[in-house]
Amino acid sequence: MDVHEYQAKEILARYGIPVPRGGLAYSPEQASYRCTELGGDAWVVKAQVHSGGRGEAGGVKVCRSDREVHDVANGLFGTRLVTRQAPGGKPVYRVYVEEASDIARELYLALVLDRASEKILVVASSEGGMEIEELAERDPDAVIRSVVEPAVGLTSFQAREIAFALGLEAGQIAQAAKLFQSAYRAFRDLDATMLEINPLVVTGEGELVAVDAKMSFDDNALFRHPEITELRDRSQEDPRERHASDRGLAYVGLDGDIGCMINGAGLAMATMDMIKLAGGEPANFLDIGGGASPERVLKAFRAVLNDKAVRVMLINIFAGINRCDWVAEGVVAAFGQIDVTIPVVVRLAGTNVEEGKRILRESGLPIITADNLAEAAQEAVTAARAAVPA
Ligand code: GDP
Numbered sequence: 001m002d003v004h005e006y007q008a009k010e011i012l013a014r015y016g017i018p019v020p021r022g023g024l025a026y027s028p029e030q031a032s033y034r035c036t037e038l039g040g041d042a043w044v045v046k047a048q049v050h051s052g053g054r055g056e057a058g059g060v061k062v063c064r065s066d067r068e069v070h071d072v073a074n075g076l077f078g079t080r081l082v083t084r085q086a087p088g089g090k091p092v093y094r095v096y097v098e099e100a101s102d103i104a105r106e107l108y109l110a111l112v113l114d115r116a117s118e119k120i121l122v123v124a125s126s127e128g129g130m131e132i133e134e135l136a137e138r139d140p141d142a143v144i145r146s147v148v149e150p151a152v153g154l155t156s157f158q159a160r161e162i163a164f165a166l167g168l169e170a171g172q173i174a175q176a177a178k179l180f181q182s183a184y185r186a187f188r189d190l191d192a193t194m195l196e197i198n199p200l201v202v203t204g205e206g207e208l209v210a211v212d213a214k215m216s217f218d219d220n221a222l223f224r225h226p227e228i229t230e231l232r233d234r235s236q237e238d239p240r241e242r243h244a245s246d247r248g249l250a251y252v253g254l255d256g257d258i259g260c261m262i263n264g265a266g267l268a269m270a271t272m273d274m275i276k277l278a279g280g281e282p283a284n285f286l287d288i289g290g291g292a293s294p295e296r297v298l299k300a301f302r303a304v305l306n307d308k309a310v311r312v313m314l315i316n317i318f319a320g321i322n323r324c325d326w327v328a329e330g331v332v333a334a335f336g337q338i339d340v341t342i343p344v345v346v347r348l349a350g351t352n353v354e355e356g357k358r359i360l361r362e363s364g365l366p367i368i369t370a371d372n373l374a375e376a377a378q379e380a381v382t383a384a385r386a387a388v389p390a
């Protein structure tokens with residue numbers, strides 16, 4: 001789960017990381033009022049959307065008067081901010097108004113879960129501001145990587161080493177090391193999967209300040225952090241994924257036209273590969289999980305068809321804990337309750353497969369059946385091609 005910048009900053013501030021003073025606004029009037037509250041003579045208006053790259057998309061603007069803050073906010077509210085990371089755009093319902101920072105240097109700091117080492121990895125660079133992918137490509141040696149041993153945590157020695165590698169001045173080393181350790185504590189305590197401070201700013205006075213902040217959290221650990229769960233902003237989520245997650249279904253939205261209902265993430269991955277190999281593109285995949293009842297299959301059916309780009313539906317079930325007869329019953333029930341206008345390809349294997357196939361056969365429904373994964377993918381791609389007007 002992702003949170004907004006201002007929420008991430010509130011969290012970091014609780015862990016002792018300096019952030020600029022700011023206030024949230026839901027209207028242009030409230031935004032300009034924030035200037036009076038904050039004082040000073042320069043402010044930054046920042047669109048709160050779950051995406052980076054807001055600056056270059058026009059979502060971050062430095063303003064010199066409360067009038068200007070009002071007008072910038074007015075221009076942002078109700079629009080969709082299209083960024084490099086969110087080509088479909090994300091709706092702007094909140095803006096954050098901050099006192100402008102006096103930026104002398106921009107650094108990059110991130111903590112991520114590194115799958116290769118299976119540990120938390122600190123990534124830092126003395127060239128902040130731009131995106132890390134861009135940085136890694138332009139100058140890979142400028143990216144500092146430091147793996148944290150979970151048993152000891154981020155030691156002050158290791159934190160200082162990172163600070164030195166960033167070329168910070170002697171007076172800033174202790175401050176930076178403490179900040180890195182605080183960031184690590186926040187990451188670990190809250191089961192984060194990503195924490196990015198870009199830019200981490202060195203001000204004219206030589207102080208370190210987190211001018212931007214991004215955090216993502218492990219969905220499977222949210223039960224331990226009700227205060228984080230409350231930060232969820234549904235307006236920022238893919239509506240297709242939201243519909244499915246509201247019904248307890250694991251769903252991933254993609255860009256193609258073949259909708260997929262599969263049991264198990266591993267089989268889903270294999271199915272995506274087979275569809276691609278057959279020359280098709282998946283529109284989504286929905287994992288119905290183990291022990292799927294006919295009701296659950298029906299819900300999953302609705303979630304997949306909810307995506308208007310879907311031209312064919314592929315159901316691929318390898319039943320271990322699941323039962324093919326239940327899945328088949330769910331499919332038949334779905335045809336009874338939903339107006340299914342697209343071709344449906346079904347491949348069943350495993351527990352009660354013969355019974356499952358019999359149910360489908362005797363239903364008299366126009367279901368395309370396949371005996372293995374390759375055949376199922378091929379049938380789906382063929383049907384998708386036929387469905388696309390040439
Ligand atoms: P992002 O584009 O979504 O990553 O948003 P950021 O919060 O990182 O802002 C983008 C850029 O705007 C930063 O890299 C800074 O260069 C600039 N910026 C943000 N806040 C301030 C500020 O307080 N003062 C100044 N001068 N520039 C800022």
Ligand code: MN
Nearest residue numbers: 052198199212
């Ligand atoms: Mn940024």
